[in-house]
Structure formats: C-alpha cells, structure tokens
Amino acid sequence: MFLALIFSLITATAANLQVSDSAQFRLPLEIPANFSGNYGELRSNHFHSGLDFRTGGAIGLKVIAPADGYISRVSISPYGYGRALYITHYNGYTTVYGHLDGFSKELNSIILSKQYEMEESNLDFTMDESVMPVKAGDVVAYTGNTGSSGGPHLHYEIRNTLSETPLDALARGFVRTTDTRKPEIRRTAIIGCDSIGGVLQLSGFKYAGEVTKVPQRFIVAVDAVDRQEGTPAALAVKEYTYYIDSTKFFYLNIGEVPFEKGRYINSLIYYPHRAQGGAAMIQSLVEEGNMLRDRIVALNNGIVELKDTCTHRLRIEVADYAGNISTRSYRIRAAAASGATAASGAAASSGAAAAENDSTLLYANWALATIWKGPGLEVIIPPAALYRSILFDAQRVQASGSNQFPKWRIGNKEVPLHIAVTINMDCSLPDSLITKSFVARVDRGKEYIGGKFKANAQDSAGITNGVYTAKVRSFGTYTILTDTTPPNVKPSLKKGLAVQNGSLRFTIWDNLSGIGRYTVKIDGEWIPAFFDAKIRRLTVKLSDGNIGKGRHKIEVEVCDNCGNVGRYSGTFVK
Secondary structure (H helix, E strand, C coil): CHHHHHHHHHHHCCCCCCCCCCCCCCCCCCCCCCEEECCCCEECCEECCCEEEECCCCCCCEEECCCCEEEEEEEECCCCCCEEEEEEECCCEEEEEEEEEEECHHHHHHHHHHHHHHCCCCCEEECCCCCCEECCCCEEEEEECCCCCCCCEEEEEEEECCCCCEECHHHHCCCCCCCCCCCEEEEEEEEEEEEECCEEEEEEEEECCCEEEECCEEEEEEEEEECCCCCCCCECCCEEEEEECCEEEEEEECCCCCHHHHHHHHHHECHHHHHCCCCCCEECCCCCCCCCHHHEEECHHHCEECCCCCEEEEEEEEECCCCCEEEEEEEEEECCCCCCHHHHHHHHHHCHHHHHHCCCCEEECCCCCEEEEECCEEEEECCCCCCCCEEECEEEECCCCCCCCCEEEECCCCCCCCCCEEEEEEEEEEHHHHHHEEEEECCCCCEEEECEEEEEEECCCCEEEEEEEEEECCCEEEEEEECCCCCEEEECCCCCCCCECCEEEEEEECCCCCEEEEEEEECCEECCCEEEHHHCEEEEEHHHCCCCCCEEEEEEEEEECCCCEEEEEEEEEC
16 A cells, blocks of 8 residues: 555656755655645744655655755654754755654664653754764655644755755755646635724625625735645745736735744734634735735735726736746726725724723734733733734623633734733632643633733632733633643553554543643653654653563653643553
8 A cells, every 4th residue: 555655646746856956955755746835835823934745645754865964953842843853964054854753773862862861752952063964865764744743744944054044945946846737816805994093994804706896995815825736735825916907006925934034924814814714815914013024015005995986907916936827807896985884893893892891992002012901900912012003902701610710802813913912810819729720711722821820918718819920922812720630641552551563652631731741661760752742642662762571560640731640550561
C-alpha cells in the first residue's frame, strides 16, 4: 500500500521540476514536490510561513539536507511544529523542518543526552557549527504527523539566517514547479460602511451576485485560492486587485511577512466573517493600525463611495506566484439613501444595544490606551491593541450552574486584537482554591487562559478578597473556574499495559485546565516520553532508555495547569 501511495504521488506530479535557484538547494524529500500548503496561506492569526509537502499519507519518509550546513536548533513540543529541526546553511539561509516523526541516529543520540541531562522531554535548544555538520543529501530526519499537524506531511521553510524572516520558496525559485492553473475566485462580498460617533461601523454582509444592490459606501471582501497541478489543495493567492469600472481602488501583494508582523493578518481579512466560522476573505478596508500597509495601495482607505444609482462594474483580479491570473466581474448599483436604517443596524453590531442593559459604551482609540471600569471588572486596552478605533463595552452575565463567579462578555468577539488586553475580575476565594482557580474563556467551550490571583484582604472565615488578573488575546466571554480534579492516565490498549512496537502508550487528558507537564519513570529512573496533544497519546520508546529484558515497573505522573496530579503505576514485560 505504501508503494502504491508513493507511485500515485509520483505519477500525479510528474510534470513538477525538482530544481533550485542559485543557492543550489535540492528538495528535502526523495519524491516529487506536491503541496498541501504554500507560503502566505491565511491561517488563524498568522500567515503560513513555508511549504507543506504531501507524503501520500506516509510517515517515515527520509528528510534530506538540501545543502551543506549544520544542524543549529532542535525543538520538541506537543504543539506547533511538534518535532522540528533547523539547518543553518553557508549560503545565508536556514531551513526548517516541522511535524517530524523522528531524527537521524546521530542527532537522536544528541537529543537523548540533552533530555537526560535536563530530565525534560520537551526541549528547544541550539547547537554550534562544530556539533553536527551536514552535507547536501544527508538524511537528517523522517516525516511524521507531530505537533499541530492535520495529517502526515513535511512542513518546510527557508529563512533568511540573519533576519529570520521566512521566505517564499516558490516565488524565489528555491523550489520550482510547473503551474499553469489559474487561481479560483470563490466568492466576493459587499459590506456597508457607516459612522457612529465618529467610529467606522461595518454591517450588511452579503455576497455579490449577477446584479447586486449595494450601499452608497461599502468595502469589498474576496475569498480566493490558488490551484496547482497534481494536488486538490486550496493554496494561497499572492496578489489581489479590486476595480470599480476602470479605477483600481485596492491592491495587495502579500509578499514575505516577518513573524513579528504575522498577526496583522487579522487586519487584512474581514474578521467578523472569520469569527463566525467563515472563510478568510481579503478586505479592501485599510485600517489605521494595519502595519502591512507598505504592501497595499488603496484609494480612500479601500472604501468605495458611489454618488449615483447607475450600474457600475466591480472587477476582482487575483494572481498566483507563477503569474496566472483570474478575473471576475459583477454588476452593482447603489441603493437610494434610506435614512438611519443602516446606522441602526451597525449600532447593534457594535455593542450599542448592550447599553440598554446597564452597559457603558466607551470610545477606544486604536493608538491610545483605554481603561474601561464597571462594578467587578476592569479592562485595560493598551495602545495598538486594536486595528481601528471602536466603541467598547463589557456586560456582566449571570453565572449559571455550579459556577459561583459571574461571566463577563468583554468587547465584541467579531473585533480582533493585535496584542493582549488585561482584565481584572473581582473575586473572593478560600485559600484552598486560590491555586486551583483560573480565568477561562467560556463562549467557545472552557478554554484555559490562566492568570494570577492578587489578594487585598481576608475575612474572619478565611475568604480572601481580591482580583483575578489575566491577559487575553481576543474579545469574548470570560469567567473564573476552579479545577480540583486530577488528569486521567490509562494505557492506550484495551487489554491494558503492554509493549507495542517497542513502545508503551498511554492516553492522558484533563477535562478542565488542561495538561501542564508529565513525568515517566521505569524502575525508578526517568525516561523521555512524547505527548501528541491532538490524539491525547503519551508514548514511551523503550529504546530511549537502558531497559533490559524482563519485568519492569513504570510510573506515570501527569499534572494539569492547576497543580492536580494524576498517576498510573503498573508492570510490563520486555
């Protein structure tokens, strides 16, 4: 089956060229390039920073050093890139490999020594040039599905070594493929613009059709993807251009985005649509706090104003890295002015409706600090946390069920944040629960945020009054929760604890605050383990320790983020 998958992959992508640019990079895999993701894809809160190579569903394909250099960094984590390594090359570039299943024998030995030295399974460490040099073509690792991967593949980046900026490998010719397919414009949306108290409001989202009535002031948002030969993947578009009749009113070239600017994606897209579970759509609106403005050209900040009710042509043009272009045109006609209807709708979406429930609207300037205070809650919005000025409010929601603390709806979850805001919630806690409590977001499950309790007084019954303070990266509904229940630990096999393919596997999970750390010992000696958070699996490879034949005792200790400890103890035979 494995060979069939690889043969199918090779056949489907036979037209792809395995060549490199003047830097003389070879491909990192021994199979033709076939992508499930490319540079600049619109991910949650960031742009995709590399290429995702398809592996035909296989795990364990050889990862090849594309040029001479040395392994300069190794990272092992349950999240993000999972098992990852970095190679610094002598040509000024660094390559990155994520979601690996394992490393070469020599590198694995170095990693194990480091893990035992620190008694820590999850590591992120650097190495100098002398420790592990590599030549082009050396096997350095094996493909996998670790970290936040959605399936087996190789995540591959090329970075400028000095600036650490991730580079577009396709646009620069580091990796070349045959691409003659045009991008696909899937949908175009019209969103009305209004102003309340000097604050821009957006409302009335609707998709453009054959003939579309539009507000007199509006912005445009476009959902487009690129297509390539040999892959069903929806890839990233490089350029967006929007026209009214013959006038270009918006142009964006995503280009290469430094990591520190990646979160500005929240200002490029029409965020309310994404917040409701829709696709990421590139909006024409250019917000004041968007620090990617250097790659945008826009008239009137991307807002279209029609002075008549005649029919106009809205034309959308998108281009991929290979220069393939797609266009789509719509006929639009401005509706006659209708008084305050649009404004009242915008007010509701901004949170003005909440003012009827003892909520206080506050003007929050995107460039300045804003402090909102209400009975039991303080919200501190630092400068540049917002992308544009808004009307901000918060509303107390009555606690329900067994939770004694109120919920707070803080801001509008359809408004993005660039940096964290501070929330201070008044609360009273017995001493026994201070370390067992945390701030959680509860409008999308029970998402652990953390925070810290700050005491200011204690009554005669041993109840401490104070505030729970936390930094949050998004608006939503928050409360304080307590967790006194230990995590769960059990063997993954139905038959119980047994060696499978040289490993012991456990299922570990926590129902509230989440897994914080874990420790595994065999016969009283510490041994590394790897946690795959997405499938809740903790794996102990017996080859990572000095485990001889016979019966052995294993102890697993798992601690959640509130300090509750779950344990398992058992025996196995090797």
